[in-house]
């Protein structure tokens with residue numbers, strides 16, 4: 214890829230290398246276009262659509278729906294809304310992350326203690342570690358094991374408990390940039406889930422991971438027959454209501470006991486997103502190494518699109534914070550993956566886009582140019 218193909222959205226700072234992102238002829242990304250289109254959406258009719266979906270997929274189970282939760286702002290918001298405004302009974306499910314951070318654990322506990330039925334699923338940690346390492350090495354995705362277990366466990370639990378309706382938070386593709394083809398569809402299917410969320414590495418990683426099927430239960434989707442024949446309805450809450458991460462944060466703080474870090478997270482300026490596990494900082498660093506954008510770009514984009522920050526302010530923050538090396542966690546990562554620093558750096562080097570980045574120090578990559 215040459216530098217010419219590396220450009221930023223003319224409105225927010227989304228980047229052309231972001232997977233599946235679409236731009237219009239004015240150089241505006243699909244997240245910005247969606248922000249405008251949202252103003253024309255008839256949200257009331259979408260809420261009616263939601264009520265119909267709830268009716269249609271009403272199970273004989275005690276629960277009305279499943280909500281995957283982390284204890285973070287977005288899943289807390291959705292759970293609150295479903296329980297208290299729609300008077301439904303959600304079963305909230307958390308798949309325990311590897312290298313969880315105490316603030317994430319605290320937030321999840323606070324959330325649960327505000328009166329939610331909750332299941333904690335803990336997939337085999339040793340298998341999770343192995344798949345995470347394969348993901349890191351083969352895909353540049355250091356928590357791939359956790360990612361596939363999140364989706365597989367939720368679908369398995371939906372089948373096991375006979376609760377067809379699963380409500381995810383936002384469609385990140387539509388809200389933040391990516392494929393926009395699902396923005397007018399209430400439900401999405403397993404194929405979309407595999408393509409957009411599992412990034413097509415699902416088969417490859419599981420082939421490399423040749424373990425007996427017993428231990429991989431929570432890491433694999435149910436068999437084809439079940440997927441074809443059992444009833445399931447996957448949806449994003451962002452389809453039914455104007456998605457606003459900041460509003461979610463405020464409500465989660467007030468109603469679900471969300472607490473924050475006092476200092477900003479590694480490599481960004483916000484302090485209220487994605488604080489449940491330590492591998493996220495490595496994931497975002499790899500995102501920077503592979504595509505040339507990091508967490509500050511993502512966070513600034515959200516602020517710019519909602520009108521709380523100018524593009525220029527965003528550029529300053531991106532130049533300051535994007536792609537910071539996750540120094541404070543490196544020992545933890547080496548310990549977790551049981552690899553040397555040399556091996557760790559070589560994996561990062563393998564994924565680095567050398568057209569736009571150079572290695573300043575072992576494992577530490579910087580953009581060759583400033584964003585403007």
Ligand SMILES: [Zn+2]
Pocket residue numbers: 222223224225226227241242243244245246
């Ligand atoms: Zn944009």
